[in-house]
Amino acid sequence: MNLLKSTALAGFALCIATTxxxxxxxxxxxxxxxxxxxxxxxxxxxxxxxEEDILGNDVQPAGTNATITIADGQSVCEYDILITFADNTTIEDHNVNLCDLGTYTAHE
Structure with missing residues (x-):
C-alpha cells in the first residue's frame, strides 16, 4: 500500500512541476x-x-526597465531575442535561458 501511495504522490508531484x-x-x-x-x-x-513585436506600438526608452511577459504556453526556457533600436541598429542574441536569467540587459 505504501508503494502505491508513494507512486501516486510522485506522479502528482511530476504533474505539478510540469504545469x-x-x-x-x-x-x-x-x-x-x-x-x-x-x-x-x-x-x-x-x-x-x-515572432511578432512584443512592444507593439510602444517603445522602451533608453535607460529604463520594463517587465516582459511571454504568454506562449510553451514549457521551454531558451529563446532567441531580436531587439531593434530607434536608429535601426539591432541586437540578436541566441539561446538565452530566460527562466534562469531574471533580467536581460541590452548593451551598446
Missing amino acids: ARAEDLTFTLENATSQDIEMLQISTVASSSW
Whole structure:
C-alpha cells in the first residue's frame, strides 16, 4: 500500500512541476543603451522565424526597465531575442535561458 501511495504522490508531484513550467514567463528587460527600443521579438530556439513585436506600438526608452511577459504556453526556457533600436541598429542574441536569467540587459 505504501508503494502505491508513494507512486501516486510522485506522479502528482511530476504533474505539478510540469504545469508550473508551462506558466507565463516573466522577466525584466533593461535598456542600458542610449537608444529607445522600438521592437522586441522573441522566439523559441526551435523556431525558424521571429515572432511578432512584443512592444507593439510602444517603445522602451533608453535607460529604463520594463517587465516582459511571454504568454506562449510553451514549457521551454531558451529563446532567441531580436531587439531593434530607434536608429535601426539591432541586437540578436541566441539561446538565452530566460527562466534562469531574471533580467536581460541590452548593451551598446
